[in-house]
Amino acid sequence: MNLAAIPSPTQSVWHLGPLPLRAYAVCIILGIVAACVVTEYRMRARGAPKSLVLDLAVWAVPAGIIGARIYHVITSPEAYFGADGDPVRALYIWEGGLGVWGSVLGGAVGAWIACRRLGIPLSFVAACLAPGLPLAQGIGRLGNWFNNELYGGATTLPWGLKVYEFDTASGKAVETATGEPSVLGTYHPAFLYELVWDFGVALLVWQLDKRFRFGKGKAFAVYVMAYCVGRFWIELMRTDPANHILGMRLNNWTAIVVFLGALIYFLRVKGPQEYLRVDEDGTITVIPAPGSPASAETGTGPEAAIETATDTDTDDDAEVADEPDDEPDGVDLSKEPDESGDEPDTGDSEPAQSRPGT
Known part of the structure; x- marks a missing residue:
């Protein structure tokens, strides 16, 4: 037994009276809140009105969750539509199973609808969201830890993850005859690798966008490319059931296609930061x-x-230069005063002490 292994929770749901409080849902909500805070800050810095992110979130968040679940069910249909599957369980989102790719696509559709209603470009929203989205994904991965899922192959490394046989429906680890949680083994914490990678992507996008001031949503393309790189190698470590194409997991192929699409967008789209x-x-x-x-x-x-x-x-100076001189024309200043001491008559009846130069 690896004594230095990272422990996993033996419970992922707590009941507050009749209301179940599920760690998986809490982690997702905390991630959404974090993304909204970051996005609101970046939007306000770029001239957006206060709380604009809330007008976007009411469309993007539900659409993102629906898209995430649809992607998971489509790419892993056996648990729901297989020989021993239960189609109703496709609605049990609290048991885990949200596809990131579906989340991004569904959220983009919801955000697009909100942008159309508000009269702002989707590229502006995507640029502001770019660092916040991987931050939300990293926080959401903690839900996999509570559910004892998303782990890699067996390992004896000090940072190995102790995984229990888990019943996600009840939210508890399966117990042995002695009442102890049943241990499956010690595995690579793939969820933790992705969590760390996601936080790194958030920091990378923030710093690069700060340095180069990407325009037209290109900061979002940077996020997509960086995330796909990490997701590709982490996906290779996972041992949970998944559909394979040409010997590689479906999510690996998805990462390749999405990376290329983001790269093409980044190279071809031009324009200033909005x-x-x-x-x-x-x-x-x-x-x-x-x-x-x-x-x-x-x-x-x-x-x-x-x-x-x-x-x-410059125009004001020109006007001043064109103004007539206050000194009246035709005055002989060399003429001496008369014997009475009066000034020469200039034809101006204004008292002498009020004239310029006196």
Whole structure:
């Protein structure tokens, strides 16, 4: 027995009266909250109105969960439609089984609907969401730990995961005749590898977007490519049942296809980073990021404001230069005062002390 192995929980559901509190659902909710917080912060920094992320989440989150479950059921149909399957259990989302690819696709459809209603581009939302989504995925992976699932091959490494025979329906580890949880063995913690990778992807996307100021949602493409790389090698470690094509798990092929699609998008799509401007009447307008060449060309950035101010100052100087001199024409200043000490008559009845130069 590996004494240094990481222990797994023996329970994943607690009952608060008639209400079951499931760790898997809690982890997913915490991940969604984290993604919303990050996305809201990035949106506000780019000119979006307060709480815009909530208007998007009410569409994207349910669609993402539905898409995730549909993908899992389609790619692993035996447990639900096989000889010993139960189709009704396809609705038991709390027992685990959410496909990331379906989640992203379903969430994108929901976000697209919300963007159409709000009048903002989906690329703006995707760019702001890019670091938050892998953060949510990493937090959600803790649910797999509670369910004693998503592990790799057997190992004797110190960070091996002790896995119990688990009944996800009851949310408890199966017990032996002595009342002890039944241990399956010690395995690679694939869920933990993906958790660490997801957090690394979130940090990578955040730093690269901060450095290069990706436009047109290209930050999201960076997230997709980085996630696919990690998911590919982690998927090779998994030992849970899955459909295979040409000797490789279906999710590996999906990772390859999605990576190539994101790479093509990243290389072909051009454009400045997008910001939002909210007018007094509540109208939302998409503008180029301040400081970008497109911002100066369209007159929406600080460079344009400086140029406008300079032009205004130049015009004012020209007007001042064209103004007539206050000194009246035809005055002979070399003429001496008369004997009474009065100034020469200039034809101006204004008192002398009020004239310029006196």
